[in-house]
Amino acid sequence: MIPITVMVTGEGTVSSKIKGHYNKDNPSTFTNELKPAVFWNITYKCNLNCVHCYIDASSKINREELSKEKLIEVANEIVKLELPLIVFTGGEPLYRKEFWDVSEVLANRKKPKLTLSTNGTLITEENAKKLKELGYMYIGISLDSIYPQNHDKFRGYDGAFSLTMKGIENSIKYGIDVGIRTTITKYNVNEIPAMIDFVVKKGIRRISLYLLDTIGRAVKISSDLPTKDQLISLTNILIEKAKEYKSKIEIEIVRGNFIGIYVADKISSNKEDFLKYLKMIQAQGDCGRKTISIYPDGTVRPCQFIDDYIIGDLRKQKLEEILQIANPNLEKFINLSENLEGERCSKCAFKKICGGGSRGRAKVINNNFWGDEPLCFIDYNDIAKRWGIIDSHSFIH
Numbered sequence: 596m597i598p599i600t601v602m603v604t605g606e607g608t609v610s611s612k613i614k615g616h617y618n619k620d621n622p623s624t625f626t627n628e629l630k631p632a633v634f635w636n637i638t639y640k641c642n643l644n645c646v647h648c649y650i651d652a653s654s655k656i657n658r659e660e661l662s663k664e665k666l667i668e669v670a671n672e673i674v675k676l677e678l679p680l681i682v683f684t685g686g687e688p689l690y691r692k693e694f695w696d697v698s699e700v701l702a703n704r705k706k707p708k709l710t711l712s713t714n715g716t717l718i719t720e721e722n723a724k725k726l727k728e729l730g731y732m733y734i735g736i737s738l739d740s741i742y743p744q745n746h747d748k749f750r751g752y753d754g755a756f757s758l759t760m761k762g763i764e765n766s767i768k769y770g771i772d773v774g775i776r777t778t779i780t781k782y783n784v785n786e787i788p789a790m791i792d793f794v795v796k797k798g799i800r801r802i803s804l805y806l807l808d809t810i811g812r813a814v815k816i817s818s819d820l821p822t823k824d825q826l827i828s829l830t831n832i833l834i835e836k837a838k839e840y841k842s843k844i845e846i847e848i849v850r851g852n853f854i855g856i857y858v859a860d861k862i863s864s865n866k867e868d869f870l871k872y873l874k875m876i877q878a879q880g881d882c883g884r885k886t887i888s889i890y891p892d893g894t895v896r897p898c899q900f901i902d903d904y905i906i907g908d909l910r911k912q913k914l915e916e917i918l919q920i921a922n923p924n925l926e927k928f929i930n931l932s933e934n935l936e937g938e939r940c941s942k943c944a945f946k947k948i949c950g951g952g953s954r955g956r957a958k959v960i961n962n963n964f965w966g967d968e969p970l971c972f973i974d975y976n977d978i979a980k981r982w983g984i985i986d987s988h989s990f991i992h
Contacts, residue, residue: 596852602837604837608801608845609772609845610845637683649808650891660891669914676915736766739778767798774799774803775803808953810955853972859876876948884931893909907925935951
């Protein structure tokens with residue numbers, strides 16, 4: 596995750612509340628490899644049918660999910676381990692009734708902090724009130740267009756837009772910070788500046804822009820990836836939008852860490868600044884590096900955007916056992932940059948910062964899970980030369 600606004604302005608909104616204040620002079624220490632943020636996919640079920648769903652969620656297919664008793668056992672272990680953050684996701688987490696039982700176990704604790712990733716359609720006033728009472732700090736709600744017909748088409752459900760907007764209103768009404776999660780494709784990338792204006796007017800505090808990742812159902816729409824030129828243009832606009840809406844909203848890029856290198860290069864006034872931005876980006880982590888994902892069946896992955904590798908199984912193991920450096924499946928992703936094989940990624944001086952971008956896109960577009968990130972547009976040799984960087988070992992400790 597690249598915190599564009601915090602990089603550009605030194606200020607956040609939602610992230611500052613959750614993680615504490617951080618910036619280039621004070622990188623976040625909120626998570627680490629052995630105490631990661633947990634993205635908990637609590638169900639495969641969903642009331643929508645999104646074309647890009649990374650977990651292939653559906654209301655029509657029955658798949659194995661952890662029992663209520665096991666869910667509560669895992670929740671108690673997360674508390675015991677003092678993991679810093681849970682992001683409940685799915686499927687649609689509110690679609691599973693046991694979500695509320697698990698939330699009760701975790702409610703109003705110092706650790707973990709509770710957040711929710713949802714399509715927003717099931718956030719009634721009653722549910723918003725319950726979420727607030729349980730101590731949910733933040734709700735990320737999916738919105739892929741400010742045009743109802745486009746959002747509904749992407750989400751596979753007529754009327755999704757109006758239900759989602761109502762869910763946003765209900766959440767804000769009960770005092771929960773709301774952010775928008777938008778999947779960027781070549782079709783909506785030019786709409787993003789107007790979407791930022793739109794969400795600011797709605798009192799929304801954050802916008803997280805996810806580059807389309809080609810796993811799950813999204814494999815079928817890999818041709819919808821934005822182009823490199825579109826991403827360069829968008830990033831330049833986002834830098835200006837971050838300045839325009841300082842303290843009102845924070846803008847983030849997700850699944851595109853190479854963009855952080857580009858932004859650092861653009862906004863740094865000297866080498867010292869540039870190196871500070873790099874360490875700030877590295878501190879955010881990524882798949883297996885400060886994040887894990889628990890799937891509905893109890894398998895554990897480096898993040899919700901990697902389905903090729905399982906790093907553990909809660910049906911057979913304790914979470915504490917999985918979160919050990921001695922776990923070779925986890926170590927592979929903590930030190931992911933050492934496994935990169937692509938012509939560009941393997942030679943990039945910034946590979947320990949970026950982590951090689953999306954492994955899903957590398958697999959689908961370049962036919963190699965450990966290959967090059969197909970959307971990376973930076974000239975890493977030029978940037979390294981400009982700032983006197985020899986290789987990744989010359990500035991990362």
